[in-house]
Amino acid sequence: MVNYYVRRTARVFVTIFMVASLTFGLIRLLPGGPYTLLRTRLLRQGVPAAEVDARIANLQNIRPDAPIWEQYIDYMFALAQGNLGMSISLNEPVVSILAKSAPWTVFVVLVSTILVFVIGISLGALQAYWEGSRFDKVFSGISISLMSVPFYVIAVLALYIFAYQFGWFPTAGTVGRGVEPALSVPFVLSALEHGMLPIFSYTLGAIGGQALAMRGNSIQILGNDYVQVARLRGLSDRRIATRYVARNAILPMYTGFLLLLGFRLGGTVILEQIFSYTGLGYYLISALNTNDYPLMMGTFLVITVALVLGVYVADLTYSKIDPRISAGGSDEAY
C-alpha cells in the first residue's frame, strides 16, 4: 500500500525533472539559438559584448560561453530555487508573471472540467435510463452535434453574441479595471463575470462526449446480471441507480478524466487568446510572438507541472475509489 504512494510520488518528481530537461533542450533547438536575436539587437545598440553576455546570463541564468553540461546544471539549479529568469518583453521576473496568471487558468479549467463532468454524467445517466425515449434521442443528437463543434468556434460565437452584440459580458480581461485583487465581494463578482464566457464555451463543447460515454457505460452495466438480481431483490430504483449503475459506469470515465485534464489545460492556449484572458496560455502565445523564450519556457513548464499535479491527485483518489489499482500486482512477463 505505502509502496504505491511512495512510487507514485517519486514519479511526479521524475516527470517534472524530465520535463525541465526537455525545456532546456527545446530552448537550444529554437530557431537561431536562444538569444541570437536579442544579442544582435543589443550589439547593434552599441552595448559592449561583455555586458551583452552578462545581461543574457542574467535573463536565463545561462552563460552562453560555458560548455553545455555546465549550462544545463546551472539551469536546473536555478529552476530548483524557483528562478525562471527574466521575461524579455515584459521586463519582469518570469516567476511573478506566472504567479499572477496561473490561478486564472486553473480557475477556468477546474470549474469548466467539473461542470463538464457533472452535467455530462447526469445527462448520460438519464439517457441510459430512458433509452430509446424521445429525451434520449434528442439529447443523443445534441451530444453528437456538440462534439462536432470545436470549443473555439463556440468561444468566438459567444464573444460575438454575448459580449459585442448584447454587451452582457466584458470582452477581455480577468477582472474589471481598478478592482483590487483581494478576497472581497466586488472582486469575486468581477472575476465571475469575466470568467463566465470562457467557462461557458469551454464547458458546452465538451459535454456531448462525456454524456455519450456515460450513456454507453450505463447501458452496458444495466444489462449486467447483478443489476437484474438487484431488481429481483426488490431494491428501490434509486438505490440501483446510484449504488449499482452510476458507480460502475463512472469508474472508467475517471481514468479518461486524467487525459481530459491534459487536453483541457493545453487547450487554454487557444481559449485565453480569444477572450484576452491573461492566464498561462495567453502569456505562452504572447511570449511566442515576441520571441520571449524565458517566459515561453516558464509558462510551458508551469502548465506541465499543473497537469502532473492534477493527474497525481486524480490517481491517488482513484486508488481510493477502485481498490484494484493500488494492489497493482504486476503480470507475468512473456
Add this chain to the structure above:
Amino acid sequence: MKPTESESVDWRSQSSSAPELTTRERLHEVYDEQIRTPLFVAWADWRTRFGFLILAGYLLMGLVAVLGLWRAPSTNQAPRYLMAFENMQYPLGTTASGVDLAALIIHSTPDILLMITAGAVWATAVAVGIGTVAGYKGGRVDDVLMSFSDFVMAIPGLPLVIILAVTFSPENPILLGIVINISYWAGLGRSLRSQVLTIRENDYVEASRTMGVSTPKIIQKDVIPNLMPYITVNFVFAARYVMFASVGLYFLGVLPYSTQNWGVTLNFAYNSGALFSWSAAHWLLAPMIAIMGLSLGLILLGQGLDRVFNPRVRTRMTGKSESTVDADDEDSVTEVL
C-alpha cells in the same frame, strides 16, 4: 479499414485449411464475411451512412481543388464583401480583399484531408505498437513503455505542439499532422494495453505461445484483430483531434502556412474585425461550417463503425439470427479524448 481486411484474410487463409473448399468458394466466403456484411451493416445504420456521405463530399471537394475545377483564391478576383448567395458566381461571398470564399474553402480541403489522415495514422500506429507490445509482453518491457507513455501524457498537447511548430516550422501537411498528434498516442496506447491484458489470457493465444509462434506474429494474428473495432473508432477520433487542433492553431496564427487553410481564413476574418459587423459574418461562418461539417462526418462514422464491428449487431442486421436481441449490444464508444 484496409488493415482489418488484409489481417483477417490472412488469418482465415491459415486456419481454414479444409481442402475441399475451392478457391472460388473461399473467395466468395471471404467477400461475404469481410466486405458485403460490414458494408451492409454500415449502410443500415444512418450514422455511418451520413458519415460516409459527408466524408465523400469533402473528398470530392478535395478532388475539385486538386484537379483545378474551381478557381484558385487570389486577391481582387471579385467585388469585396459580397454576402453569401448574393452573387451566384461567388456562392459563399467574398472577403475584405475580394477573395472568393468558396475558393478558399475548397482549396484548403486537400491539405487538411492529408493532414488529418497523416496525424491519425501516426497516432494509431504508434499506439497500437506500444500498447500491444506492452500489454502482451508484460514485465520489464511493459514498465518501460508505460513509464514512457505516462511521461508523454504528462506534457500538455497543444503547448508542446506550439513550441515544436515554432522550432521546426513544418509546412508539409503530412509532417504537420504528425507534429500535432505527436503525443496523442499515449492515452490510446494505454487503453489498448489494458485490453491486451485480457486478450492475452485467451486460450488461442496461449496455444500459439506454446506452439512457439514468435511474439510479433502472435500480436499480429491473435491480438490485433481483436482490437480492430476499438482502433478504427479511435482512428476517427484522432483525425478529428488533428483537425480541431490544427484549425485552432492556424486561427491563432501560430502555425506556419504556405497554403490555404480554414483556420487561416478564420484568422483573417477575425483579425479584420468580422466580429463587429454583420457584413463580414459570412466570412467567419463559412470556415466554421466547413470545420463542423467534417468533424460531424468523422464522429458519425466513428459512432456507426462501432456497430459494424459489434458481432451481435452484425448477425442480427444481416438477418442471420433473430435470437440475439439483447439490451447490451448497444454501442459503447469509448473515446480517449
